Amino acid sequence: MTTMTEASVREFKMPDVGEGLTEAEILKWYVQPGDTVTDGQVVCEVETAKAAVELPIPYDGVVRALHFPEGTTVDVGTPIIAVDVAGGAAPAAPAAQPGTEPARPQPAQPAPARPEEEPKPQGRQPVLVGYGVATSSTRRRPRKGPEAVVPAAAQPEPNGHGAAADRPRPLAKPPVRKLAKDLGVDLAAVVPSGPDGIITREDVHAAATPATAPEPVAQAPAVAPAPAAAATYDGARETRVPVKGVRKATAAAMVGSAFTAPHVTEFVTVDVTRTMKLVEELKQDKEMQGRRVNPLLLIAKALLVAIKRNPEINASWDEANQEIVLKHYVNLGIAAATPRGLIVPNIKDAHDKTLPQLADALSDLVATAREGRTSPAAMQGGTVTITNVGVFGVDTGTPILNPGESAILAVGAIKPQPWVHKGKVKPRQVTTLALSFDHRLVDGELGSKVLADVAAILEQPKRLITWA
Secondary structure (H helix, E strand, O other), rough: OOOHHHHEEEEOOOOOOOOOOOOOEEEEOOOOOOOOEOOOOEEEEEOOOEEEEEOOOOOOOEEEEEEOOOOEEEEEOEEEEEOOHHHHHHHHHHHHHHHHHHOOOOOHHHHHHHHHHHOOOOOOHHHOOOOOOOHHHHHOOOOOOOHHHHHHOOOOHHHOOOHHOOOOEEEEOOHHHHHHHHHOOHHHHHHOOOOHHHHHHHHHHHHHHHHHHHHHHHHHHHOOOOHHHHHHOOOOOOOOOOOOOHHHHHHHHHHHHOOOOOEEEEEEEEEOOOHHHHHHHHOOOOHOOOOOOOOOHHHHHHHHHHHHHHHHHOOOEEEOOOOEEEEEEEEEEEEEEEEOEEOOOOEOHHHHHHHHHHHHHHOOOOOHHHHHOHHHHHHOOOOEEEEHHHHHOOOOOOOOOOOOOOOEEEEEEOOOEEEEEEOEEEEEEEEEEEEEEOOOOOOOOHHHHHHHHHHHHHHHOOOOHOOO
């Protein structure tokens, strides 16, 4: 029976839920040992470097063990849950567990390699079968072979005993000998440069240089404790938050983008009074009933029209092949602030969507992001991005490009300002736009055209019809 039970256990491995991901953190388990699961049932929620994702189990059975507790980061390809696919054998599993442990010698190895896995709720060693790298615990310390005796035999030479006693006495004047003694230099090891093989003061100084060079290293231990002392902090007044998941990936991506692509940012201040009036009119339109209509929707549409008029802006830089890749589609990224950090999901093929379709896609994207349910696929393949910093009351900013994209548009706060309109100073709804672009593939002329087109559409929204 034991053999049959072990043969019926299936190990579900941590999948690569996104392109090129290497690890994920287990946020929450929805099942426990002994629970019955069915094909497609969600068993846990994990957080990758891009999003929080729910994982479904691919077969029916009874949960035998959870290999990792919540909060553990697990490498892709590592088993995370064991399921007994033989339905009737599961209840006897706890009693059979002690008998099955000797037949599986692997569990003894992972314990040193993954100490964080010890506090298992079940307290069952076999849950760690096959985990960790055991080779690190079996490394042998290097043994001193017979060759180590050779330096010992030669050690007495500086004192004039052993083999050194048979060698001729080095030629050097008394002041040079005293200098060598003061500097701790063995004259027998000094290469003479004087006439007839006489050792000079310069020779002694040259030989002393390597000997005195290690002195700063000897002082290093005295300095080393300083960083350790600086690492302490006041727990009552400071909080340290580990950087992982979405925040870690975002930080790495932004650093890579900032120091890889030469950023250029241009600004324009626009009177968007007519756009704000159009927003109110669209809210009353029958076709837009039930849909969320806001300035961001019209700004997104304006950017799509500007890209259509200037398609070269929708591109990426291929460093390996030294090519500019022109995209004949627009996956419009929308930067969204979430509890787990900033993410940039994108609306696929946004260039083909009507205004109502774009409104639906934008609403779904924002709602999913706020719930923390954005899939990794939704954040891949973006071509151009919009970041709306105006929702925080900020006038504008200098946004950093999303990796692999050529442009990003920052939208500032829309607020009443004095503005010259038809020859008179009047209060108008004004905002500031900032367009950052990769100067390797977008020059100043192209970037200016795109920004000017967006501004012109927002100033005169009827151009959405004439330019689209």
